[in-house]
Amino acid sequence: MPASLLVLTDFFREANGALDYATTLASTLQARLVLLHVRRDSVLDPEMFTGELSNLSKESIALAMSSIALDLPVPVVAEVGHGRVASAVADAVTRHHPALVVLGRSNYDDIPDNLIQTTALELLRLVAYPLLVVPHTVSGLRPLRRVLFAVDGEPFSLGEHAGAVRQLLTAIDAEVTVLYVAPNAVQAEAEEATDQALDTVLRTGLTIDLPLVKARTLADASPARAILDVAQSTDFDLVVVVARPRSFFGNLFHRSITAEILRRSTIPVLVLPAA
Structure with missing residues (x-):
């Protein structure tokens, strides 16, 4: 089985940028992408206060995931998880054993530091796995050397x-x-x-x-x-x-x-x- 990169997507701009970056990296590594969208329906989700949660229906999510997979130049496995992101990622990691977990970082310029609870930090607490965090300002075409x-x-x-x-x-x-x-x-x-x-x-x-x-x-x-x-x-x-x-x-x-x-x-x- 080829190496894989696990990429989180919520269809926002930050996630799309991370996906572009991961796709370029996967092409270099000759790896496949495991595309994971998590339906974050918990009222205790730390991202609720930022408004950065997708409210798409199951049908819309399936259509979006299929559309993304068809447009990518590398092999793709698309999955939908539920609940807290860290838990869904932990489950996906045990099944796919990716080389890296990749996610985009939102713009937190207007949010006080003591309120920031990023997905990256929660993943590091729960999933001890190599984690590539791509800022929202980074283009997927940026060279990496x-x-x-x-x-x-x-x-x-x-x-x-x-x-x-x-x-x-x-x-x-x-x-x-x-x-x-x-x-x-x-x-x-x-x-x-x-x-x-x-x-x-x-x-x-x-x-x-x-x-x-x-x-x-x-x-x-x-x-x-x-x-x-x-x-x-x-x-x-x-x-x-x-x-x-x-x-x-x-x-x-x-x-x-x-x-x-x-x-x-x-x-x-x-x-x-x-x-």
Whole structure:
């Protein structure tokens, strides 16, 4: 069975942009798409307050899904789930074992940070799976090669997901820059950690046979801000972050570095769950 990408769609502009992006990626990977629409009918859904829920009938959803599948240049499996998105995705993941879960990120500029409960954050809490989040401003035709890999300087493993991530990086012939931000150091001290930060990525085997792997370190009291400043330059097409189990759970998850990058990045973000 070919590799697959699980793509969430609600037929809004953000989801359509993510679908375009995933389609381009699937073509590169020679993968199929698993297109998942979730009928979010729970009154407790955290997205209810944004008004970003589709109220289409079952018939309209079936017609829309069929129309989308016919227009795509890659193999497609279309499914409809029910209830909370994270639960529906968890179910689909157990059945399809995709390489990535892909979803679009809405525009939250006018919503206070303490009210934001994105689908991405809920998925990370429930489904420890590689997650590609595509901002609403990103075109599906944007090239994907220059990768900023942000690390915390500590060793990590991706477990069963390492192979799929390595395949992705190899397929796009990625030019990887490993970035380590030292929050409590001056620049000179931070630069001493360059080799160690690079080594944490090299030891995973993710960059085997890649044409270019560089390292960069910064000293900044706000790692999230520093990562975003670097990522949002014109030098990169994708930012990769490693989320450890301690980042997934707890009442303060929405304040974590991963959550901040997901909310603010203007380029796609690939979140890799550490094993």
